[in-house]
Amino acid sequence: MIRGRPALSSLVLLSAGAVLLLSMAVALGIGAVPVPLSTVVQVVVRRLGVEGLGVEGLDVSLLDDQIVWQLRMPRVLGAAAIGASLACCGAVLQALTRNDLADPYLLGISSGAAVGAVTVIVLGVSVVGLVGSAAVAAAGFVGALAALVLVLVLAAGPGGSLSPGRTVLAGVATAQVCAAYTSMVVIMAGDADAARRVLGWTLGSVAGLRWGTALSVSVVAVVSTLLFMTMAGQLDALAFGESSARSLGIEVDRLRWLLMVVTALVTACLVAFSGAIGFVGLVVPHVVRFVTGPQHRLLLPLAALLGAVLLVWADTLARSWVSGQEIPIGVVTAIVGAPFFAYLLRRTPAAA
Template sequence: MTERRRWLSYVAPPAAALVLLLSVAVALGIGPVHVPVDRVVAVVLRRAGFGDFGVRLVDDQIVWQLRGPRVVGAAVVGAGLACCGAVLQTLTRNDLADPYLLGISSGAAVGAVTVIVLGVSFAGLAGSAAVTAAGFVGAMAALVAVLVLAVGRRGALSPTRTVLAGVAVAQIGAAYTSLITILRGDSDAARRVLNWTLGSVAGLRWNSTLFLGIVTILALVVFGSMATQLDAFAFGETSARSLGVAVERLRWTLMVGTALLTAALVAYVGAVGFVGLVVPHIVRAITGPGHRLLLPMSALVGAILLLWSDTLARTLVSGEEIPIGVITAVIGTPFFAWLLRRTGDGQAGVAG
């Protein structure tokens, strides 16, 4: 490890964590009714049981009840998607790999769109709960289909076959959602489908945010425990095996783990693009390819990016909310173009 990388390993994570905390405090106060940061902090401290601090009821309702779940939820979703992208780019050695590599978003869209367009209930649920449940089941069905198609005769999970199977399942799912939306001919349903496919954290409440937070933290702990083994993949499977890495077991564990986390996130907020693709590249360009630093930094930067993307989505146009996927694409594309120009021909890649 170079002196610069060693210095970054100590300084970068605490600095990014501080930026994230400040971003949360500021974002909680931004909206049609502005709440100063000191009153935001007072509301949070009061809710944490540190005293009353003279918090007004209206501030508590705005900061904690209305904005709190979506601001914290956006950070959680951003962290999860960014880490999934970092892991999958390493496993497949594919710079374009992202959390939706295994057709997860298309599978979730099949379930969600079926409920939205046809108006059916699912598992005894209705409304947004039915959309979430159907989205998760659709994502799991897509994962099973991809794994069945990708597994070789000896049970090996080839990266190339996995990517191709993911593309095939994604195309089938996209064709289904387009066909059923067109045949239904309902403009309101079409608008809801478009909003879902572009992503939104507006529907998150504290119970769903807490659930996603627990799932994401557990996944990040698992990913972090395998950081050293992921580093070995930077030099190829042969090198990883020579270093004692159980390649197939690791690939199965991480492929399924990233798919499960992505399915949970997509089921609640829809398909939020670009975060899992761009953030790992940004972090890797700064910190290098080592996963002990790459994974936590990807989580923090992804959280910051999606938090501010959501803040822009709900405040940029008065009285309207822009789909968060539009904001992440607008922010992510210039960064990606800059990275491509910076790395030059043949120099980009997960291996650093």
């Protein structure tokens, strides 16, 4: 544990940040066309206009520049941002609901997004003139928001209270309804290609990210993480129960509504662009707690960094594991994360 040791906490965060930067740099060089790490650094330095790093003399071809900056950088940057956001949202929801199994898809967000995506992919419904992946992303976002509204309406109690138990049950009910709709549409359509596309979308991928979407999810990740960190003390107070939190002057219902809506909106944005990528938001906060303890001042930024590292490497494996074929990133996160999480649980039974 590193609780109560500011210097060590800062060192851990700096180390995690360095690991993330190194992971991104290495990932940029891995693919069907390998690119040396020195060339990757040169491309990034030139594109960012940074001088004086001792890499000006390296020779970079136009092909290497296009591969690293135009094709791989948006994907790697987007994967890092999505991983960071999922991990932070998972940590916040676990604190809000006091449920170890809570993750960013707790409120039926991914199922609602799937309804929108299936409606476009299978039924061919247009979305304000958008086509292709843009239409799917827009429909997924609208579906996610619709699911959020339904969950909040079902979960809201007398006086506008939002209890964790009602919220979880409302999320489960909404997810089941959405799953029934998507299954019925896919089965009745009888289109094998559409079914394959729907399956690929539901398992998650960042292959379609370009600079515009990568920057968008990066802004969402930074803003939401900073917002969550400003509420770290209030999240710590909730760990002692609602009564204790209220005795400290915290408006529990207002805090729960605010954070539930924010995490849902963040998740809706992520799902719209990448599909549902499971396991990151569930496992990463627990892994970090084993190291840092429950204090959110350190838990949230470290979870964001570790989530980013995990998804960068998961995406790298997804696009390079099988030659000529890409594996859904959600499959990779489950294969890699589940055994490691089980190992941690066996080593620390008191934390279960």
